[in-house]
Ligand SMILES: Nc1ncnc2c1ncn2[C@@H]1O[C@H](COP(=O)(O)OP(=O)(O)O)[C@@H](O)[C@H]1O
């Protein structure tokens with residue numbers, strides 16, 4: 247293992263950086279898109295609810311790899327040239343946003359409906375009630391499961407390896423075949439993933455305790 | 459002009475006919491008590507008045523606007539029609555003071571210092587000034603309900619709806635809440651529609667008593683007639699007999 251780090255340290259670090267970059271971008275957008283669809287799922291307007299339902303079911307029930315391949319192969323063929331990194335990040339964003347939407351929706355729905363009625367009955371609009379009363383309470387319920395989604399997202403970013411995204415997993419594959427030391431290589435890769443996910447895991451636990 | 463007027467109102471939950479041929483007129487300043495067995499449609503009726511439930515047929519005119527008309531801005535009606543719930547529905551994430559100040563700030567844009575002054579005065583009125591900075595969960599049910607009443611009053615509504623405001627409370631707290639309600643009924647020109655089985659309250663402050671069963675209004679009397687004469691309707695008589703002996 248040590249020798250792998252010594253000989254391929256640069257490649258591994260680059261992969262780690264790409265994985266981190268992809269995860270941060272995907273996390274940011276998945277959180278925004280996911281929360282948006284979660285709210286659309288609970289608005290009074292049925293049309294918006296159906297749209298949200300369709301989006302979520304589609305991206306939640308297609309394998310991440312298939313979504314990513316779609317962007318990697320189909321988009322460049324008809325629309326615009328995009329790199330493996332970009333298509334992987336888009337795929338990961340859409341896929342994760344569907345799970346985040348489900349998580350946030352269930353958080354919103356675990357807030358007592360009386361809270362919304364109380365707010366509406368004083369003259370607040372649906373959106374005002376959401377913003378000041380329901381969402382802040384939903385946020386607390388959502389922290390633990392959202393933490394899981396974030397960790398899944400980091401791990402799922404390994405999909406980049408299939409589309410030449412130069413992430414940690416991709417570099418691992420390259421190094422393994424170059425060095426002929428598969429076991430040590432993948433051990434190194436595993437340790438580097440842990441370096442990304444463990445702090446996240448502990449931070450979520452800390453937040454959970456502080457908000458409880 | 460009547461504050462609330464139901465004209466041949468029908469309400470359905472899916473196929474279930476929850477309100478049948480409702481005709482009811484409540485004048486500004488009146489206090490009306492609505493009674494009836496569980497499941498008879500009292501909550502449904504009172505919730506239609508501020509649009510928490512929609513009606514399918516008929517007209518429902520509140521403060522001069524028809525709720526069945528899609529052009530009616532429901533938030534504008536709610537500014538003038540407050541509601542007090544059985545389970546209080548205070549905002550769990552806000553302090554007592556914030557519970558009272560939120561809607562006047564956002565909906566009425568009341569200046570902050572005036573808003574606070576009004577809120578503290580209302581807290582004084584319901585006897586809870588010392589609890590201003592607590593969270594709802596730190597208060598007893600009776601205290602929470604009085605806060606909920608203060609929250610409604612902060613909007614300076616013309617009309618207040620109460621849906622069984624004391625039925626989730628321990629017996630020793632009921633009077634504190636009823637006293638606040640009696641004060642509002644006698645000292646202001648508030649229109650009040652109250653679902654309650656507190657017959658002492660009804661007898662003391664209600665102008666009228668309305669009895670519902672199975673989605674229909676079966677009796678609508680002045681409270682003198684209801685309590686001292688006898689309700690004409692057989693079921694209303696039986697029901698009254700039952701709740702008064704309890
Ligand atoms: N959201 C709802 N969906 C379907 N049925 C409902 C709903 N709310 C109330 N009902 C039904 O309407 C009837 C009247 O209910 P409600 O107005 O709560 O009665 P009450 O307040 O007099 O006990 C009951 O049979 C109840 O089951």
Ligand SMILES: [Mg+2]
Nearest residue numbers: 500501502622
């Ligand atoms: Mg009820």
